[in-house]
Amino acid sequence: MSNSPDLHDWKPLVEDLAERRQQALAMGGPERVARQEGMGKWTVRRRIDALFDPGTFVEFGQLADSMDPGLAAKGFMAADGCVTGVGEIDGRRVAVCAYDFTVMAGSMGAVNEHKTARMREVVLRQRIPIVWLLDSAGARIQASSGSTFAGAGALFREQVTLSGVVPQVAALMGHCAAGTAYIPALADFLPMVRSTSSMALAGRHLVKAATGEDVDELDMGGADVHTKVSGVADLAVADDAECLATVRRYLGFFPAHNQEAPPVTATDDPVDRRVEDVYDIVPTAPRRAYDVKRVVELVVDDGDFLELKPDWARNIVTGLARVGGQPVGILANQPKVLGGALDVNAADKAARFVWLCDAFGIPLVFLHDVPGFVVGTAVEK
Known part of the structure; x- marks a missing residue:
């Protein structure tokens, strides 16, 4: 052998x-x-x-x-x-x-x-x-x-x-x-x-x-x-x-696991720049609608915003962006839909997004313009 x-x-x-x-x-x-x-x-x-x-x-x-x-x-x-x-x-x-x-x-x-x-x-x-x-x-x-x-x-x-x-x-x-x-x-x-x-x-x-x-x-x-x-x-x-x-x-917005910090990237967008254009978007009249997504794109680095669930519960906007290279979660009321008022789906959408960001140490940025909750028999059912 x-x-x-x-x-x-x-x-x-x-x-x-x-x-x-x-x-x-x-x-x-x-x-x-x-x-x-x-x-x-x-x-x-x-x-x-x-x-x-x-x-x-x-x-x-x-x-x-x-x-x-x-x-x-x-x-x-x-x-x-x-x-x-x-x-x-x-x-x-x-x-x-x-x-x-x-x-x-x-x-x-x-x-x-x-x-x-x-x-x-x-x-x-x-x-x-x-x-x-x-x-x-x-x-x-x-x-x-x-x-x-x-x-x-x-x-x-x-x-x-x-x-x-x-x-x-x-x-x-x-x-x-x-x-x-x-x-x-x-x-x-x-x-x-x-x-x-x-x-x-x-x-x-x-x-x-x-x-x-x-x-x-x-x-x-x-x-x-x-x-x-x-x-x-x-x-x-x-x-x-x-x-x-x-x-x-x-x-790219997330750490590998929940004990690690979110990844910070280099950016040429100054963290201390002023956002004067916001005055041309947000009206002084409280009952006049505007698109809050335009505000988000002005605030975040290079206008780069990954919106999540854009077609569901559109009265609130959720998504990921960066400020000074740091990943952040954006939650913003959307006056263009239901005046930005919250309903059941909007609350569910926001809560799930907050839980996600909280789990992985991603800071949250809230843009508030909300008249309150939708009321009536429809939402109570």
């Missing part, structure tokens, strides 16, 4: 490893990749490349397969439909769990849930932010090796454990139902791609079978529903590129 010529021949093993890696990088194969792109969506690996600084992403569990004998006939399932790992955004480490719709519709299987559990453990232990890139049909009901989703309760429990400890971002980039629609509801920041993403308790086929209602994903849980009606989502964006750029921008 010791004299065997094949004993130290590593070439077959190295070639096998290279082939397995290529299979993983090929995702669901050329046809499914082409279909994904034909829907106006980027592939999971293109999304990850756009999210992180070039060359910084280190993948965890790249060679994973489903390991479910009941699905063996479907062949190799690249990364079991979920790409996980750690990369850098503006030089700071961030974890990612990105579902791959080209592999079993990005459904949640036993192996990929083990991978995401590992990432949640890494995030909590190393105190780094986590980003979910969601494009998934939810739990993998085709699984034959027991109820794989039954153990996913740990996912939601651990998201609650992470809440207020590290920033959590959930980007909706495709149609998500059930399990992967619960993830964003527990995250801090939720952008949605307007034409391709949705989230709902069930997909349209199940809704049709259960209730007889014939509805498409966008009408049931698209960006317009969740940015204008429910208020669950924070922003509607045009496409994958804008979504990922917005995620990077958002994280």
Whole structure:
């Protein structure tokens, strides 16, 4: 045995490893990749490349397969439909769990849930932010090796454990139902791609079978529903590129964890400059409306303001900006809507934003111009 010529021949093993890696990088194969792109969506690996600084992403569990004998006939399932790992955004480490719709519709299987559990453990232990890139049909009901989703309760429990400890971002980039629609509801920041993403308790086929209602994903849980009606989502964006750029921008305001100070950036905007133009915006007549967003843009560094939930509870404005390079949270009454008076949704919007900033040590700037609360039977109900 010791004299065997094949004993130290590593070439077959190295070639096998290279082939397995290529299979993983090929995702669901050329046809499914082409279909994904034909829907106006980027592939999971293109999304990850756009999210992180070039060359910084280190993948965890790249060679994973489903390991479910009941699905063996479907062949190799690249990364079991979920790409996980750690990369850098503006030089700071961030974890990612990105579902791959080209592999079993990005459904949640036993192996990929083990991978995401590992990432949640890494995030909590190393105190780094986590980003979910969601494009998934939810739990993998085709699984034959027991109820794989039954153990996913740990996912939601651990998201609650992470809440207020590290920033959590959930980007909706495709149609998500059930399990992967619960993830964003527990995250801090939720952008949605307007034409391709949705989230709902069930997909349209199940809704049709259960209730007889014939509805498409966008009408049931698209960006317009969740940015204008429910208020669950924070922003509607045009496409994958804008979504990922917005995620990077958002994280730039936050520390890696709640024991670290928010990152201060250099700015050429003098912190002691006067804001004389505010007199041309705010009227002396108390009953005359004006757009408080114009005031915000005058006050903050370089007029750069990331507004959150701009289309929901529009009578109050919330968002992130910088003053003297220091991240700040802005809360401003909006006289253009309901005269700036507060209602239930505005109070909820403001409270959630205050909690977020408080958790990560971001100072708050209040711009008050409020006549009080909306009154009457409608708000009491």
